[in-house]
Amino acid sequence: AADGMVFTEAYSPAANCAPSRACVLSGQAGPRHGVYTVGNSDRGKASTRKLIPIENTLHLELENLTLPGALQKAGYVTGNFGKWHVGPNPKDQGIDVNIGGSSAGGTGKYFAPYSLKNIEQGPKGEHLPKRLTDEAIKFMEANKTKPFFVYLAYYQVHTPIQPRKDLVAKYEGIKDINAKYAAMIEGMDIYIGELLDYLDK
16 A cells, blocks of 8 residues: 555445456446456346346457457557456457457466466476466566556456465354465465566566
Protein backbone atom coordinates (compact mmCIF):
# COMPACT_ATOMS: atom_id res chain seq x y z
CA ALA A 1 0.00 0.00 0.00
CA ALA A 2 2.87 2.38 0.75
CA ASP A 3 4.14 1.95 -2.81
CA GLY A 4 0.76 2.23 -4.54
CA MET A 5 -2.76 3.43 -3.94
CA VAL A 6 -5.33 2.56 -1.29
CA PHE A 7 -8.99 2.75 -2.27
CA THR A 8 -11.11 3.27 0.84
CA GLU A 9 -14.24 4.17 -1.10
CA ALA A 10 -14.44 2.01 -4.18
CA TYR A 11 -16.59 -0.74 -5.59
CA SER A 12 -16.19 -3.53 -8.08
CA PRO A 13 -18.08 -2.96 -11.32
CA ALA A 14 -19.47 -6.52 -11.13
CA ALA A 15 -19.72 -9.51 -8.85
CA ASN A 16 -17.50 -11.89 -10.78
CA CYS A 17 -14.55 -11.99 -13.14
CA ALA A 18 -15.65 -11.60 -16.78
CA PRO A 19 -17.91 -8.57 -16.33
CA SER A 20 -15.46 -6.85 -13.97
CA ARG A 21 -12.63 -7.37 -16.45
CA ALA A 22 -14.81 -6.15 -19.34
CA CYS A 23 -15.59 -2.96 -17.38
CA VAL A 24 -11.97 -2.29 -16.45
CA LEU A 25 -10.60 -2.96 -19.93
CA SER A 26 -13.31 -1.03 -21.81
CA GLY A 27 -13.99 1.76 -19.31
CA GLN A 28 -17.70 1.00 -19.71
CA ALA A 29 -20.38 -0.23 -17.32
CA GLY A 30 -22.09 -3.57 -17.94
CA PRO A 31 -25.20 -2.19 -19.68
CA ARG A 32 -22.95 -0.64 -22.34
CA HIS A 33 -20.87 -3.72 -23.19
CA GLY A 34 -23.41 -6.41 -22.26
CA VAL A 35 -21.08 -8.75 -20.35
CA TYR A 36 -23.07 -9.41 -17.18
CA THR A 37 -21.77 -12.76 -15.98
CA VAL A 38 -19.60 -15.74 -16.90
CA GLY A 39 -21.30 -17.99 -19.43
CA ASN A 40 -25.07 -18.09 -19.62
CA SER A 41 -27.07 -15.86 -17.29
CA ASP A 42 -29.67 -18.59 -16.69
CA ARG A 43 -27.27 -20.94 -14.91
CA GLY A 44 -28.46 -22.82 -11.86
CA LYS A 45 -31.91 -24.08 -10.89
CA ALA A 46 -34.77 -22.20 -12.49
CA SER A 47 -36.93 -22.92 -9.42
CA THR A 48 -34.63 -20.89 -7.15
CA ARG A 49 -34.06 -18.04 -9.57
CA LYS A 50 -35.50 -14.77 -8.27
CA LEU A 51 -35.01 -12.71 -11.43
CA ILE A 52 -35.51 -13.26 -15.13
CA PRO A 53 -31.93 -13.47 -16.46
CA ILE A 54 -30.84 -10.78 -18.86
CA GLU A 55 -29.30 -11.82 -22.16
CA ASN A 56 -25.55 -12.06 -21.71
CA THR A 57 -22.66 -11.33 -24.05
CA LEU A 58 -19.72 -13.64 -23.44
CA HIS A 59 -16.95 -11.27 -24.57
CA LEU A 60 -16.30 -7.65 -25.39
CA GLU A 61 -17.29 -7.01 -28.98
CA LEU A 62 -14.30 -6.00 -31.09
CA GLU A 63 -15.67 -2.50 -31.70
CA ASN A 64 -15.13 -1.78 -27.99
CA LEU A 65 -11.88 0.11 -27.58
CA THR A 66 -9.85 -1.41 -24.77
CA LEU A 67 -7.29 0.30 -22.55
CA PRO A 68 -4.39 -1.52 -24.25
CA GLY A 69 -5.98 -0.77 -27.63
CA ALA A 70 -6.01 2.96 -26.87
CA LEU A 71 -2.39 2.85 -25.71
CA GLN A 72 -1.36 0.79 -28.73
CA LYS A 73 -2.84 3.48 -30.98
CA ALA A 74 -0.77 6.04 -29.06
CA GLY A 75 2.45 4.16 -29.87
CA TYR A 76 2.82 1.91 -26.82
CA VAL A 77 3.96 -1.70 -27.06
CA THR A 78 1.35 -3.72 -25.18
CA GLY A 79 1.62 -7.07 -23.46
CA ASN A 80 -0.87 -9.39 -21.78
CA PHE A 81 0.45 -11.93 -19.32
CA GLY A 82 -2.16 -14.32 -17.98
CA LYS A 83 -5.92 -14.16 -17.91
CA TRP A 84 -7.70 -12.25 -20.69
CA HIS A 85 -11.22 -13.73 -20.71
CA VAL A 86 -12.89 -10.89 -22.66
CA GLY A 87 -12.29 -12.36 -26.13
CA PRO A 88 -10.68 -15.31 -27.87
CA ASN A 89 -7.58 -13.47 -29.07
CA PRO A 90 -6.06 -10.56 -27.09
CA LYS A 91 -4.18 -9.52 -30.23
CA ASP A 92 -7.54 -8.52 -31.76
CA GLN A 93 -8.15 -6.20 -28.79
CA GLY A 94 -4.98 -4.13 -28.59
CA ILE A 95 -2.34 -6.57 -27.36
CA ASP A 96 0.98 -6.97 -29.19
CA VAL A 97 2.48 -9.76 -27.06
CA ASN A 98 0.25 -12.34 -25.42
CA ILE A 99 1.40 -15.03 -23.00
CA GLY A 100 -1.33 -17.31 -21.68
CA GLY A 101 -4.37 -15.20 -22.52
CA SER A 102 -7.45 -16.47 -24.34
CA SER A 103 -11.20 -16.66 -23.80
CA ALA A 104 -10.64 -19.11 -20.92
CA GLY A 105 -11.73 -17.91 -17.50
CA GLY A 106 -9.50 -20.27 -15.58
CA THR A 107 -6.54 -22.56 -15.84
CA GLY A 108 -6.85 -26.28 -15.35
CA LYS A 109 -3.72 -26.30 -13.24
CA TYR A 110 -1.02 -23.99 -11.93
CA PHE A 111 1.97 -26.22 -12.54
CA ALA A 112 3.53 -27.22 -15.87
CA PRO A 113 2.69 -28.94 -18.09
CA TYR A 114 0.01 -26.27 -18.58
CA SER A 115 -3.40 -26.75 -20.14
CA LEU A 116 -3.61 -23.13 -21.35
CA LYS A 117 -3.49 -21.81 -24.88
CA ASN A 118 -0.93 -19.25 -26.02
CA ILE A 119 1.91 -20.27 -23.72
CA GLU A 120 4.94 -22.42 -24.43
CA GLN A 121 5.31 -25.30 -22.04
CA GLY A 122 7.71 -24.76 -19.19
CA PRO A 123 9.72 -27.42 -17.39
CA LYS A 124 7.60 -29.88 -15.43
CA GLY A 125 6.57 -28.38 -12.08
CA GLU A 126 7.10 -24.74 -13.09
CA HIS A 127 4.60 -22.49 -11.26
CA LEU A 128 2.39 -20.49 -13.64
CA PRO A 129 2.34 -17.21 -11.63
CA LYS A 130 6.15 -17.25 -11.48
CA ARG A 131 6.32 -17.88 -15.22
CA LEU A 132 3.91 -15.01 -15.98
CA THR A 133 5.99 -12.68 -13.79
CA ASP A 134 9.19 -13.70 -15.55
CA GLU A 135 7.57 -13.20 -18.98
CA ALA A 136 6.32 -9.72 -17.99
CA ILE A 137 9.79 -8.74 -16.75
CA LYS A 138 11.36 -10.08 -19.95
CA PHE A 139 8.88 -7.99 -21.98
CA MET A 140 9.66 -4.84 -19.98
CA GLU A 141 13.39 -5.38 -20.33
CA ALA A 142 13.02 -5.78 -24.10
CA ASN A 143 10.91 -2.61 -24.38
CA LYS A 144 12.44 -0.38 -21.70
CA THR A 145 13.54 2.28 -24.16
CA LYS A 146 10.00 2.96 -25.43
CA PRO A 147 6.52 3.37 -23.96
CA PHE A 148 5.04 0.03 -22.92
CA PHE A 149 1.91 -1.26 -21.19
CA VAL A 150 1.86 -4.49 -19.19
CA TYR A 151 -1.43 -6.16 -18.31
CA LEU A 152 -0.45 -8.86 -15.81
CA ALA A 153 -3.53 -10.78 -14.72
CA TYR A 154 -2.54 -13.80 -12.67
CA TYR A 155 -5.07 -16.58 -12.92
CA GLN A 156 -4.81 -17.01 -9.17
CA VAL A 157 -6.38 -16.85 -6.69
CA HIS A 158 -8.94 -18.84 -8.64
CA THR A 159 -9.72 -22.51 -8.43
CA PRO A 160 -8.10 -24.97 -8.55
CA ILE A 161 -6.33 -24.19 -5.29
CA GLN A 162 -2.77 -25.22 -6.13
CA PRO A 163 -0.17 -23.17 -4.23
CA ARG A 164 3.55 -23.61 -3.98
CA LYS A 165 4.03 -26.41 -1.46
CA ASP A 166 6.82 -24.55 0.34
CA LEU A 167 4.38 -21.83 1.42
CA VAL A 168 1.56 -24.03 2.75
CA ALA A 169 3.23 -25.17 6.00
CA LYS A 170 3.40 -21.59 7.28
CA TYR A 171 -0.41 -21.44 7.49
CA GLU A 172 -1.28 -24.98 8.54
CA GLY A 173 -2.93 -25.23 11.93
CA ILE A 174 -3.95 -21.56 12.11
CA LYS A 175 -7.58 -21.28 13.14
CA ASP A 176 -10.02 -20.11 10.48
CA ILE A 177 -7.31 -20.02 7.80
CA ASN A 178 -7.38 -22.11 4.64
CA ALA A 179 -3.66 -22.86 4.44
CA LYS A 180 -3.60 -23.57 0.71
CA TYR A 181 -5.59 -20.47 -0.17
CA ALA A 182 -3.41 -18.29 2.07
CA ALA A 183 -0.31 -19.76 0.42
CA MET A 184 -1.70 -18.85 -3.02
CA ILE A 185 -2.18 -15.25 -1.88
CA GLU A 186 1.34 -15.07 -0.45
CA GLY A 187 2.73 -16.58 -3.64
CA MET A 188 1.08 -13.84 -5.66
CA ASP A 189 2.48 -11.21 -3.29
CA ILE A 190 5.97 -12.67 -3.76
CA TYR A 191 5.71 -12.49 -7.55
CA ILE A 192 4.32 -8.96 -7.52
CA GLY A 193 7.28 -8.09 -5.27
CA GLU A 194 9.65 -9.49 -7.89
CA LEU A 195 7.99 -7.30 -10.52
CA LEU A 196 8.26 -4.19 -8.33
CA ASP A 197 11.90 -4.98 -7.54
CA TYR A 198 12.59 -5.15 -11.28
CA LEU A 199 10.91 -1.79 -11.83
CA ASP A 200 12.95 -0.24 -9.00
CA LYS A 201 16.13 -1.61 -10.56
